[in-house]
Amino acid sequence: xxxxxxxxxxxxxxxFLSGYGQEIVVLLSIVALFIVVGAVNPRFLSDNNINxxxxxxxxxxxxxxxxxxxxxxxxxxxSVGALIGVIATIAGTLAVAGYPVWIAWTVPILFAIMVNAxxxxxxxxxxxxxxxxxxxxxxxxxxxxxxxxxxxxxxxxPVEFMIAQMRPFGIPxxxxxxxxxxxxxxxxxxxxxxxxxxxxxxxxxxxARAAGINPERTVVGVFALHGFFAGVAGILFAxxxxxxxxxxxxxxxxxxxxxxxxxxxxxxxxxxxxxGSTLAAILFACIGSALIFLNVSAYWLRAVLGLMIxxxxxxxxxxxxxxx
Amino acid sequence: MTATxxxxxxxxxxxxxxxxxxxxxxxxxxxxxxENLLNQGRLMSEVGLVALAMTFVIVTGGIDxxxxxxxxxxAILLGVFWKNLGLPLPLAMLAAIAxxxxxxxxxxxxxxxxxxxxxxxxxATLALYxxxxxxxxxARSVRGYPEWFFFFGQGEVLxxxxxxxxxxxxxxxxxxxxxxxxxxxxxxxxGANETAARFSGIRVNATKLWIYTAAGFLSALAAVVFVSxxxxxxxxxxxxxxxxxxxxxxxxxxxxxxxxxxxIGTVLGLILIQALKNGLSLSGVKGDGTIxxxxxxxxxxxxxxxxxxxxxxx
Numbered sequence: 001x002x003x004x005x006x007x008x009x010x011x012x013x014x015x016f017l018s019g020y021g022q023e024i025v026v027l028l029s030i031v032a033l034f035i036v037v038g039a040v041n042p043r044f045l046s047d048n049n050i051n052x053x054x055x056x057x058x059x060x061x062x063x064x065x066x067x068x069x070x071x072x073x074x075x076x077x078x079s080v081g082a083l084i085g086v087i088a089t090i091a092g093t094l095a096v097a098g099y100p101v102w103i104a105w106t107v108p109i110l111f112a113i114m115v116n117a118x119x120x121x122x123x124x125x126x127x128x129x130x131x132x133x134x135x136x137x138x139x140x141x142x143x144x145x146x147x148x149x150x151x152x153x154x155x156x157x158p159v160e161f162m163i164a165q166m167r168p169f170g171i172p173x174x175x176x177x178x179x180x181x182x183x184x185x186x187x188x189x190x191x192x193x194x195x196x197x198x199x200x201x202x203x204x205x206x207x208a209r210a211a212g213i214n215p216e217r218t219v220v221g222v223f224a225l226h227g228f229f230a231g232v233a234g235i236l237f238a239x240x241x242x243x244x245x246x247x248x249x250x251x252x253x254x255x256x257x258x259x260x261x262x263x264x265x266x267x268x269x270x271x272x273x274x275x276g277s278t279l280a281a282i283l284f285a286c287i288g289s290a291l292i293f294l295n296v297s298a299y300w301l302r303a304v305l306g307l308m309i310x311x312x313x314x315x316x317x318x319x320x321x322x323x324x
Numbered sequence: 325m326t327a328t329x330x331x332x333x334x335x336x337x338x339x340x341x342x343x344x345x346x347x348x349x350x351x352x353x354x355x356x357x358x359e360n361l362l363n364q365g366r367l368m369s370e371v372g373l374v375a376l377a378m379t380f381v382i383v384t385g386g387i388d389x390x391x392x393x394x395x396x397x398x399a400i401l402l403g404v405f406w407k408n409l410g411l412p413l414p415l416a417m418l419a420a421i422a423x424x425x426x427x428x429x430x431x432x433x434x435x436x437x438x439x440x441x442x443x444x445x446x447x448a449t450l451a452l453y454x455x456x457x458x459x460x461x462x463a464r465s466v467r468g469y470p471e472w473f474f475f476f477g478q479g480e481v482l483x484x485x486x487x488x489x490x491x492x493x494x495x496x497x498x499x500x501x502x503x504x505x506x507x508x509x510x511x512x513x514x515g516a517n518e519t520a521a522r523f524s525g526i527r528v529n530a531t532k533l534w535i536y537t538a539a540g541f542l543s544a545l546a547a548v549v550f551v552s553x554x555x556x557x558x559x560x561x562x563x564x565x566x567x568x569x570x571x572x573x574x575x576x577x578x579x580x581x582x583x584x585x586x587x588i589g590t591v592l593g594l595i596l597i598q599a600l601k602n603g604l605s606l607s608g609v610k611g612d613g614t615i616x617x618x619x620x621x622x623x624x625x626x627x628x629x630x631x632x633x634x635x636x637x638x
Contacts, residue, residue, distance in 0.1 A: 139619025303455025
């Protein structure tokens with residue numbers, strides 16, 4: 001009994017490491033980055049910079065939670081950047097028009113949930129691939145946004161609307177949202193029937209159906225959930241600066257998808273965690289900031305991102321081949 | 325699969341295109357002039373060249389999101405080879421096109437050698453190639469190309485823009501390869517059932533490698549035409565091109581699941597999109613309103629196709 005326990009301990013550790021391997025790698029990368037860059041340039045560790053890394057990119061991490069669920073269910077959404085732009089503009093317009101702030105916060109989120117539930121229904125019931133539907137949505141949202149706003153920026157939002165700039169207990173509310181939603185989503189994915197259904201549908205749709213899961217309803221549900229996270233991300237994006245540029249943040253969908261993939265969500269569906277995607281979003285923000293503090297031209301940031309996705313994906317493929 | 329069945333989507337699309345052209349012509353008397361139509365053909369050429377290769381890619385069941393980035397990278401390399409390295413411009417053009425082609429080969433290599441799903445592989449290279457373009461150029465543009473270079477993007481042969489000849493030639497070659505050669509049949513076979521294709525002796529990996537390399541080559545060719553047309557080189561060139569291209573190909577009836585699609589369909593899809601863009605803006609719809617219409621048309625066309633399939637399949 002006593003002789004067996006260390007072995008059990010080791011196998012538990014082993015299971016833990018193999019289950020969360022990607023998350024641990026990302027977390028260690030963040031820590032290493034802070035130590036190395038902080039040693040080279042101590043200003044990297046200043047409150048101001050750490051604040052801008054975490055608070056300024058929380059909305060990307062939150063959008064990546066929803067995207068991770070979408071990818072785990074075996075789908076993809078390339079329209080999320082456009083949706084966040086639309087949400088921000090609707091919220092800002094409502095706030096400036098004098099509606100109560102809770103309306104300016106919740107109506108856009110409800111809108112995002114409805115739009116994405118519609119996308120999910122198209123994907124689930126017509127069997128049109130999600131890449132095609134969301135490609136079309138991207139055009140519609142982007143074109144609609146620019147047409148409706150004529151490219152004008154929104155400013156003069158009331159102070160009480162600026163939720164991302166509030167600091168409960170001295171920590172920016174965007175960070176509270178990021179941490180809180182990540183934890184809730186992680187528990188949700190692990191302990192609810194619906195969360196497990198998402199994994200099951202992404203792993204093998206027909207097997208999920210045979211196990212009594214309704215795959216169509218699950219896909220609609222996961223898209224609606226993704227809409228909720230995109231909606232919250234949009235509100236934070238709208239309220240973090242004094243103006244809302246009514247354009248789609250360029251390449252936002254790519255950053256969000258990349259965060260999910262590097263965070264350990266398998267591109268083939270069925271596995272991954274939302275904690276990993278949040279960590280990966282923070283890692284990107286750190287890399288972007290580190291490049292500046294190391295005096296590397298920020299123009300190379302995207303090339304670094306590309307190499308990171310490639311390396312992660314190749315490692316994922318190699319791991320799967322070994323597992324087989 | 326009979327020819328009539330294959331052509332059904334193309335027939336619907338052709339009818340749609342004719343209706344769109346007729347409606348647009350009645351909305352604006354500037355639309356149906358030779359000058360306007362040739363000019364629209366000029367604007368369509370870059371997307372068109374890439375869409376030809378994308379048709380092959382999607383018929384195999386793959387996708388290539390990196391074409392816009394390859395275009396941007398090629399454009400930047402053209403400027404750098406010529407201006408910074410001092411190569412003669414014709415040599416710089418060849419070298420840049422070679423690099424773009426190599427970028428396409430790298431896509432194919434990652435996809436075939438490591439079995440990475442094309443969507444993810446090219447998502448990574450989309451970021452990588454665009455990042456290289458941005459890093460190399462540091463957002464500086466290159467101007468001052470010699471006058472003769474503008475022929476590729478602005479010149480005319482027998483009254484027709486040069487790039488339309490190029491697109492026409494490439495279209496014929498692509499249509500012949502896809503429709504009439506063993507290579508084309510291999511492309512369909514891979515998209516219909518890759519495992520079955522492998523077991524029936526088709527060289528799946530080699531075929532795919534060729535196709536992704538061709539996508540790189542045509543994107544690079546489009547880059548030269550693009551730079552010549554707008555006379556400068558910038559690192560953000562071709563951003564979002566992949567969406568226009570995929571929209572055209574899918575609208576043209578190529579199944580995103582692979583195994584089905586024709587070059588004629590792609591060309592019709594491209595013409596319909598360009599006509600909508602141009603006609604709507606001539607009849608007073610503001611620039612970005614047309615993007616909405618294109619998104620709606622894309623979803624609508626696919627939805628119609630899916631419903632047809634269901635009715636036929638029972």
